[in-house]
Amino acid sequence: MPDAVMDRKQVIQRELLWHEQESHRRHRLDSLLYDPPAFDDVVQQSIDFLQGDSGELVLDMGCGEGKEALELASRNLYVVGTDLSYTQLKRARELIKQELPQAKLCLIQANAEQLPFANSSFRMIYGKAILHHLDLDASSKETQRLLSSNGRATFAEPMARHFIIWLGRRLTPKLRTDDERPMKLSDLEHFGHTFEEPKLQTYYLLAPLAYTFRLIPGFEKMFATIFSLLSTLDQVLLTHFTFLRRFAWYGSIMVLQRSHDK
Ligand SMILES: C[S@@+](CC[C@H](N)C(=O)[O-])C[C@H]1O[C@@H](n2cnc3c(N)ncnc32)[C@H](O)[C@@H]1O
Numbered sequence: 001m002p003d004a005v006m007d008r009k010q011v012i013q014r015e016l017l018w019h020e021q022e023s024h025r026r027h028r029l030d031s032l033l034y035d036p037p038a039f040d041d042v043v044q045q046s047i048d049f050l051q052g053d054s055g056e057l058v059l060d061m062g063c064g065e066g067k068e069a070l071e072l073a074s075r076n077l078y079v080v081g082t083d084l085s086y087t088q089l090k091r092a093r094e095l096i097k098q099e100l101p102q103a104k105l106c107l108i109q110a111n112a113e114q115l116p117f118a119n120s121s122f123r124m125i126y127g128k129a130i131l132h133h134l135d136l137d138a139s140s141k142e143t144q145r146l147l148s149s150n151g152r153a154t155f156a157e158p159m160a161r162h163f164i165i166w167l168g169r170r171l172t173p174k175l176r177t178d179d180e181r182p183m184k185l186s187d188l189e190h191f192g193h194t195f196e197e198p199k200l201q202t203y204y205l206l207a208p209l210a211y212t213f214r215l216i217p218g219f220e221k222m223f224a225t226i227f228s229l230l231s232t233l234d235q236v237l238l239t240h241f242t243f244l245r246r247f248a249w250y251g252s253i254m255v256l257q258r259s260h261d262k
Contacts, residue, residue: 019085066092195255195261202248
């Protein structure tokens, strides 16, 4: 077996083991960072981009504990959630069963770089915080393969250069896997370049300062207000001063599949 293939197999194995055995360590941090209303704009804009019709099939690639699968299902989409980790999928199943028992949902344990679906199986693919665990070329090819003609895919990913987040990562290495790599704008651009009309969007420069309030019991409302105000200011800054985009916390790439008729 070629060295590169062997190396990738070992990475996938390490990712799997970490998410099965260690991911519980991240619960409090994930809840602090991602519980609504934080990230509402990222998630809503990504889902809006997909333009799903009621009952349509959507692939949630690397669905993790199912928070966004729940969001997609609550828009009456039929969600196929895939993840490497059985433990994560079990949590996703429990969450959705509890919050939206009528959800149309299918969960499958699989490696996102080689998914067990036929070509052109999906018109919509959603991902959040998954590409930075994957080989970019392999996942870009797999997304191309799975998207049907005129299909849409969106991925929102943590980026490498936000100072507070960078510092947080350095201080808490045990809360993430050894192989994950926060992305640069150029990585997202590289991922998007083989698709039609790739659209890059960045989020959150100053908004992470608001988490200080979330750390204080009883200040959740204050957190929500400050987070929302700073996010709005961030959008103005990121729109007018494009050099700041590389320092944003999150970046998303939204792409269209080329029409197969062309
Ligand atoms: C940071 S979590 C994000 C989960 C979810 N999308 C969210 O935003 O809450 C990353 C997820 O990717 C999964 N993962 C890592 N490598 C993977 C791979 N090669 N194939 C599929 N899933 C993978 C992990 O098990 C984990 O659940």
